[in-house]
Amino acid sequence: MTEKKSEDKKDAPKKSRKTPFWELVIAAAGLFLVVVATGTTLYRAMTEETTPPQIKVSFASSEPSGDGYLVKFRVVNSGNQTAAAVTIEGELKNGTESVETSSATLTYAPANSERRGGLYFSKNPQQFDLQIRATGYEEP
Amino acid sequence: MNSEAKPKRSDTKIFFIHLARAFGGAMLFSFPLLMTMEMWFLGFYMNGWRLTLFTLLTVPLLIGLSYYDGFETTSSVWDDTIDTFVAYAVGFVVSIVLLSLFGVINLQMTIGEIVGKVLIQTIIGSFGAMFAQSLLVGDQEESKESASRKRQASYFGELFLMAVGALFLSMSVAPTEEMILISYRMSDWHTLALIAFTLLLMHAFAYAVEFRGHEKTKSPDKSFLNVFLRFTVVGYAIALLISFYILWTFGSIDDMALAEMLKTTVVLAFPAAIGAAASRFIL
Structure with missing residues (x-):
């Protein structure tokens, strides 16, 4: 045992x-x-070759919101470097005359990715010529 | 005959208990980083080479950790290897589930972004899974055995555990903006004072461990200088190296001047040193 x-x-x-x-x-x-x-x-x-951020902003939709109007946009970064603090500016134009500008900042626009955001305007964007573009970024 | 069939089934049962424990460990240890936004961002801008290196380094580290302290008591390198990959799988599942629940990953994102976010977290999760044993102790029998193994750890074994402790504790704060911010706030005098304080703290730990008799072959010489040189200084050097490696991996100190780099490394070496010193207690 x-x-x-x-x-x-x-x-x-x-x-x-x-x-x-x-x-x-x-x-x-x-x-x-x-x-x-x-x-x-x-x-x-x-x-991957390191290409700088290639940011394309496109209009997604617009609707009345609060006191004014909301314009939603899509940001596509097709470069393979990420952009941080991307500033987006939207401008309403009447011919060559600027009627109103609004801006938004995206924390990140990752490489090869899409982000969404919105801009507020007090005037109806549908009555004017709307231009949205990225104005700058920071390297993360 | 009868007894031959039985152990097989109970082995499986025991494995699932250990697996559950590993999941618990992975969640317990990785949730702070799963809830840190810098970690999500790292997922998409981290350098691919560095992430690959980090993942590959994780494997031998986990195998070593499994030997001393896995979620199962292991009897061979093969067992340790298997446990390592189980831990990795557990880390992966935990990361994917929690990041989805937090809405950090979703199907509108590109595969590259999702994969990046999950992989970096998987590393931390797999360490957590491996740590499960020491924190969520179950079987008395088992903890005794792995404890004795730790007690038998050679000097290099102890240094290995210190490195793992340093890596683990520093990792949980390394990606945050604060590491850089703190170093900006500190003067050179602050830096020197922090080095001295960290050394003092490490020495207190080393001294305490020495008298607890962690090492089997206790050196008869427990003089200040002996302990200081063998554990405190070496441990701090390990903490500094690990901190530098982590900061480099996360890209936090890229393009910094050497002096600034060093300062940030000293800042991160503080938690790393605590991890290294405490690892001889906890792990």
């Missing part, structure tokens, strides 16, 4: 535990993730 007990004790830590099936499955998923994660980031790092 006592002999067997001590044998068991000695045996237990030595014997390599058989890895449960599900542990292997989850570990394989983890390995897959590591490989894919490093693979894709490495691939992107190697192939």
Whole structure:
């Protein structure tokens, strides 16, 4: 009895535990993730040329809001560098004469991504010529 | 015969208990960074090479950590490796679930942005999963065994644990704007004072650990100088190196003058040093 007990004790830590099936499955998923994660980031790092932020602002919609009007816009940065503190300016024009300007700041316009925002005007943008553009950014 | 079939099933059951514990650890440790906006932004502007290097370095670190202190008691490098990838998978799931719940990632974003945000958080989550053992202690038997393993840690083993502690604690504040801001506020005298204070703090920890008998082969010489040189100074050097590496990885000190870089590193080395010193207690 006592002999067997001590044998068991000695045996237990030595014997390599058989890895449960599900542990292997989850570990394989983890390995897959590591490989894919490093693979894709490495691939992107190697192939991407660093192009400066290329920001294009486009009009999305306009609607009455509060005392005035809201113009929603979409900002697409097709460069592969992120721009921070992007200032967006919208101008209502009547011919060549500027009627009203509004501005907004986006915290970030990430590389190859899209962000949305809005500008408020007191005059109805539909009665004028609306121009929206990015005026500047900061490197993050 | 009967007893052969049984352990198999209970092994699986035990694994799922450990897995649940790993999820708990991952959430407990990664939520502060999952809720830090600088981390989300890093996801899309972080340098790809550095993220790759960081991910690849995580693997051996986790294997080493698993040896000393994983969510399961392991018996071989193979086991440690498996646990490492399980921890990574757990970190990944936790990041994806929580970032989705917080609305930080959604399907309108490009794949690149989502992947970037998740991958950087996965690293922290996987460390948390691995730390689960020491924080959410379950089995008495197990904690005893890994505790004894830690007690048997060689000098280099101790340094390894210090590095992991430094990495982990500094990582949770490193991406924030405040690291840079604090360094801007500090004069050179402040910097010197912070170095001295950090060393003092580390020494107090090292001294306390020394008398707790963390190391198996206790050196008979516990003189001030001995402990100071073997643990405090080396530990602080590790904290500085880890801080510099983390700041570089996150791109926080790019294009800074050398003096400013050093100052920011000293600032981050403060939490890193606490992590390094405390790791010999906690881990």
